[in-house]
Amino acid sequence: MTKDTVILVRYGEIGLKGKNRPVFEARLVDNMKRVLPPHVAITKSRGRLFVESPSNESIESMMDALSRVFGIVSISPAIRVPLQRHAIAEETLNIAQHFQNNNNRDAFSFKIRARRANKQFPLTSPEINDWLGDEVRQSLKGASVDLEDPDLLLQVEIRQDSAYLTGETIPGPGGLPVGVSGTGLLLLSGGIDSPVAGWQMMKRGLQVEAIHFHTPPFTGPRARQKTEDLANLLAQWGNGLILHLAHFTAISQAIIEYCPRRLHLTIMRRMMVRLAERIALVRDIGTLITGESLGQVASQTLPNLTATSHASRTLPILRPLVGFDKEEIVDRARLIGTYPISILPYQDCCTLFVPDDPKTLPSLEEVNRAERDLPIEQLIDDSLPHLESIAYVLQKGEVKVHDVGD
Amino acid sequence: MMTRGRSAPIIYLDNSATMRPLPEVVATVTETLQNDYANPSSLHEFGLSAERILTSTRNELAKFLGTESHKIFFTSGATEANNTILRGVAAAYSSRGRHIITTPIEHPSVLATCQYLETGGFEIDYLPVDDKGTIHPDDLSAKLRNDTILISIMAVNNEVGTIQPITEVALRLDALGSRRPFFHTDAVQAIGKIPVDLSRITIDGLSLSGHKFGAPKGVGIMFLNSPAALPPLLYGGGQEDGMRSGTENTSGIAGIGAAVNWLQQNQRAANEKMYQLRQYLGETLESEIPNCHVNGPPADAPIETVAPHILNVSFPTIPGEILVHSLAESSIYVSTGTACSSKAETTSRVLSAMGLAPELARSSIRVSFSYETSAHDIDALIDALNSTVPHLRRMTRYQQ
Numbered sequence: 001m002t003k004d005t006v007i008l009v010r011y012g013e014i015g016l017k018g019k020n021r022p023v024f025e026a027r028l029v030d031n032m033k034r035v036l037p038p039h040v041a042i043t044k045s046r047g048r049l050f051v052e053s054p055s056n057e058s059i060e061s062m063m064d065a066l067s068r069v070f071g072i073v074s075i076s077p078a079i080r081v082p083l084q085r086h087a088i089a090e091e092t093l094n095i096a097q098h099f100q101n102n103n104n105r106d107a108f109s110f111k112i113r114a115r116r117a118n119k120q121f122p123l124t125s126p127e128i129n130d131w132l133g134d135e136v137r138q139s140l141k142g143a144s145v146d147l148e149d150p151d152l153l154l155q156v157e158i159r160q161d162s163a164y165l166t167g168e169t170i171p172g173p174g175g176l177p178v179g180v181s182g183t184g185l186l187l188l189s190g191g192i193d194s195p196v197a198g199w200q201m202m203k204r205g206l207q208v209e210a211i212h213f214h215t216p217p218f219t220g221p222r223a224r225q226k227t228e229d230l231a232n233l234l235a236q237w238g239n240g241l242i243l244h245l246a247h248f249t250a251i252s253q254a255i256i257e258y259c260p261r262r263l264h265l266t267i268m269r270r271m272m273v274r275l276a277e278r279i280a281l282v283r284d285i286g287t288l289i290t291g292e293s294l295g296q297v298a299s300q301t302l303p304n305l306t307a308t309s310h311a312s313r314t315l316p317i318l319r320p321l322v323g324f325d326k327e328e329i330v331d332r333a334r335l336i337g338t339y340p341i342s343i344l345p346y347q348d349c350c351t352l353f354v355p356d357d358p359k360t361l362p363s364l365e366e367v368n369r370a371e372r373d374l375p376i377e378q379l380i381d382d383s384l385p386h387l388e389s390i391a392y393v394l395q396k397g398e399v400k401v402h403d404v405g406d
Numbered sequence: 407m408m409t410r411g412r413s414a415p416i417i418y419l420d421n422s423a424t425m426r427p428l429p430e431v432v433a434t435v436t437e438t439l440q441n442d443y444a445n446p447s448s449l450h451e452f453g454l455s456a457e458r459i460l461t462s463t464r465n466e467l468a469k470f471l472g473t474e475s476h477k478i479f480f481t482s483g484a485t486e487a488n489n490t491i492l493r494g495v496a497a498a499y500s501s502r503g504r505h506i507i508t509t510p511i512e513h514p515s516v517l518a519t520c521q522y523l524e525t526g527g528f529e530i531d532y533l534p535v536d537d538k539g540t541i542h543p544d545d546l547s548a549k550l551r552n553d554t555i556l557i558s559i560m561a562v563n564n565e566v567g568t569i570q571p572i573t574e575v576a577l578r579l580d581a582l583g584s585r586r587p588f589f590h591t592d593a594v595q596a597i598g599k600i601p602v603d604l605s606r607i608t609i610d611g612l613s614l615s616g617h618k619f620g621a622p623k624g625v626g627i628m629f630l631n632s633p634a635a636l637p638p639l640l641y642g643g644g645q646e647d648g649m650r651s652g653t654e655n656t657s658g659i660a661g662i663g664a665a666v667n668w669l670q671q672n673q674r675a676a677n678e679k680m681y682q683l684r685q686y687l688g689e690t691l692e693s694e695i696p697n698c699h700v701n702g703p704p705a706d707a708p709i710e711t712v713a714p715h716i717l718n719v720s721f722p723t724i725p726g727e728i729l730v731h732s733l734a735e736s737s738i739y740v741s742t743g744t745a746c747s748s749k750a751e752t753t754s755r756v757l758s759a760m761g762l763a764p765e766l767a768r769s770s771i772r773v774s775f776s777y778e779t780s781a782h783d784i785d786a787l788i789d790a791l792n793s794t795v796p797h798l799r800r801m802t803r804y805q806q
Contacts, residue, residue, distance in 0.1 A: 216731060217731035217732035252801070
């Protein structure tokens, strides 16, 4: 039997969830399949998942894809060898040798961490640690054992069929598998914050749909394309995504016509929330998500957040960035990959209608009064028939785009 | 009425950005791609056949421009021609001086190259333009210095259609004798629209772009009066007499030939028709839509003072790009002068240089015609503006 490489996937938090655990594991496996090429086998064993491809898929590209699957704590490429002592010892030395060469240093510390799932194997885990530790020390000059903070952590899993050895671990994104927490509707602008907000909630297991408000002709086709590009990118993290494009021009016009100028922005955001809530309820979506961060701009003061919160009658508004600094949001956007798209210059929703001096501390009563003449329900009813929806379906590692019929 | 691909009819009024290739050009390019695909540098008969296309196009073009074939070089476009000439003159003449004169209303491929040269120690002077977008030769005379090595002035401005006094500038420079600086003109918007005759005046360098007069994108023309005087921008196989290495774009060049052919037969009639449409559009808008301004040469400017294919007009309070998007909803395509969408550039640089109020510079659109444009197209544009401008103004006025 020749040795081959598999990917060992560790998941943490979901292991703790008691009765829900099988559900969570099934979801994780399903989500992993969506980012991997076809014909990949995923097997589960004692709190770990093993990914194997019969064809010669590149391990690196599969690891890269898995690094975007929430719920995964860490990923290792593992060498599979037969359950024979000489084969295990040989591969252990290979990995240690490899590490020594790659890091171009003679002296390095290491630790063997064995896990014996297969109790038929003649040595216990501590015995394996001692045995392989001795092998490495005797064969490689400069190798020393450090159990506290080793340069190389060499992990050995003894399973029914084979042994799995790995000397490399890359972190996964953590969190919960997308879908285990329900569905949320993200208010997606073209900016930096809202894609990050969506990502944060995907990380907590929400399947995210997004709604973008476009205001033609005040916003152009490139602003729309930018939103579609953001949705496509988020779909790769979020197990796919549906983007709803809502027509907001008539609503903006009505606000300008019927409401006092300094509250336009506040009321515009409330109308967005109302429209989003209506769509969410029809689609059985349990929450709204926004990229608001307390105090970041005039429309995100506490009174303004209160005003938008009250616009939603039944659904909560999750604001995962509420305590983030702008720099933290930008760093996260870079990590996710949305940043270069977000900073494209195309004007997004109605920055044109923002008055120079928006009211920062409107009372709820004041806002309600300002909306007195606004035909709220009528405006929403009129906008809904113009709704367009685009599905970004994640399958076999690729995002496929298609329009959603109604 | 035109169509975009096989879809619905559109009204395309963005011909200064690029023109739909002439049918004759499409046929010639296709023919050349299919049949004359050999490398013009290849020794065999097949290669010679491709080379003949270059030779005959060069000859025809030289005749059309009133010059000699060996002074014509094919490039990838006017951006490359402008770069080659400006950077080449700077390199070849820097021992004589480091002073360059241009205008603030040039195409970015001239302005950005000048700014690049500035970082290398060249001094750039910009001639003022008047409220019609015209430079004055007296201003040029005042700025000329002993160390002036290069003057670059566009023949026709791409945003407002102003014709610059190129002939007068050339004559004044002639009077300088041996101190005469290199005179370059970017004639991209002039070719085919106003007479360009190199036999009557001394121009040292001229740039043209194929796709602005019916030929394909990706092919341009550089004219050099004394080719040996400048170094090339690209080194390589030595094509185009060493002035522009790289395998020649045979099919694109054949397309240039077909476009020149077409111009010789149709240019006069097409320009007269476009001029009439320009005047009709400008006058109708100014009389029908309140607070509407034609920028640059007025609607009734005499035909010899304005490019016939460009009308720039402002509708104060409505940002130009919003009007562009709004007209696009009716499948009418115009532009905001410069193809730039960044927030910082929503004000037209050219209109600002002309001294227009910021509100006019922010709210302008450019309508540009081709031989295909009909009175029906212009009426559709007028109708669309009549219905959309008052509506958009209600939405945009309050932010002033």
